[in-house]
Amino acid sequence: MAASVMIPRMERQDKRLVDQLRPISFETGIAPNATASVLVTFGRTKVICAVTIEEDVPRWMKVQRVEGGWLTAEYSMLPYSTLDRKRRDITAGKLDGRSSEIQRLIGRSLRAAVDLGKIGQRTIWVDCDVLQADGGTRTASITGASVALAIAVNKLVAQGKLAESPMKRLVSAVSVGMLGGEALLDLCYVEDKDAEVDMNLVMTDRGEFVEVQGSGEEAVFTADQMSRMLELGRKGLEEIAGLQRQVIADADKPDADALEGLS
Numbered sequence: 001m002a003a004s005v006m007i008p009r010m011e012r013q014d015k016r017l018v019d020q021l022r023p024i025s026f027e028t029g030i031a032p033n034a035t036a037s038v039l040v041t042f043g044r045t046k047v048i049c050a051v052t053i054e055e056d057v058p059r060w061m062k063v064q065r066v067e068g069g070w071l072t073a074e075y076s077m078l079p080y081s082t083l084d085r086k087r088r089d090i091t092a093g094k095l096d097g098r099s100s101e102i103q104r105l106i107g108r109s110l111r112a113a114v115d116l117g118k119i120g121q122r123t124i125w126v127d128c129d130v131l132q133a134d135g136g137t138r139t140a141s142i143t144g145a146s147v148a149l150a151i152a153v154n155k156l157v158a159q160g161k162l163a164e165s166p167m168k169r170l171v172s173a174v175s176v177g178m179l180g181g182e183a184l185l186d187l188c189y190v191e192d193k194d195a196e197v198d199m200n201l202v203m204t205d206r207g208e209f210v211e212v213q214g215s216g217e218e219a220v221f222t223a224d225q226m227s228r229m230l231e232l233g234r235k236g237l238e239e240i241a242g243l244q245r246q247v248i249a250d251a252d253k254p255d256a257d258a259l260e261g262l263s
């Protein structure tokens, strides 16, 4: 006879409900020399996301007469961002595999948000530097960078450098996972390190998927578990998109700082 096992409800280390996000905040304008910048916080995870728009494109684009602009992302974990000091992820000019994978994910996610055909011959540099790592640094990076990108391009529109906004949609990201057989939203490091399944969701504010990265860490997972994780993720992402929209709207209010960093 199949045993019916009572699984005690998971008590999360920080007492959150399974479908509850960590406290999220966005502090804008923290790196004034960038076109726009945001310090994004998901609980103890903190990432500086800076967007710098350069009035030039890579040489190959000019040589091949490619129209439009370019967007490139860089991701780095600062050595003091982890509990035990971490070696720099770039040694002898070579970036480690994890950071390299993450920066490509950030770049792909943001290219889904902006129409590069509408930014003219410009390069958008997206720099994500992790100040404190407590799980979900890639998803916090995408979420924060998406806000910084929207604020940066809005500045160009306000300055009359762009006739219309090149933003196609808002992109947000969050992690979900399975721990102790339970689906959890927005895992912190202690949950992430023991999770049976670790998944990163990148979605638009219209409920479309941009990217899904998921793996069973030496485990397998069922379609039902996947549906449950997606359900938690979608709910969390709706909440995150609401916060992002608010921060972008506040940053766009005309004030003395509106053109900061672009002179």
Ligand code: UDP
Pocket (backbone or CB within 6 Å): 082, 083, 086, 098, 133, 134, 135, 136, 137, 138, 139, 175, 189, 192
């Ligand atoms: N981490 C760490 N050192 C590393 C890589 C990761 O301490 O070199 C921790 C950090 O807290 C990170 C977490 O492990 O947030 C999960 O890492 P993962 O590669 O899953 O990426 P993330 O969840 O940060 O996007």
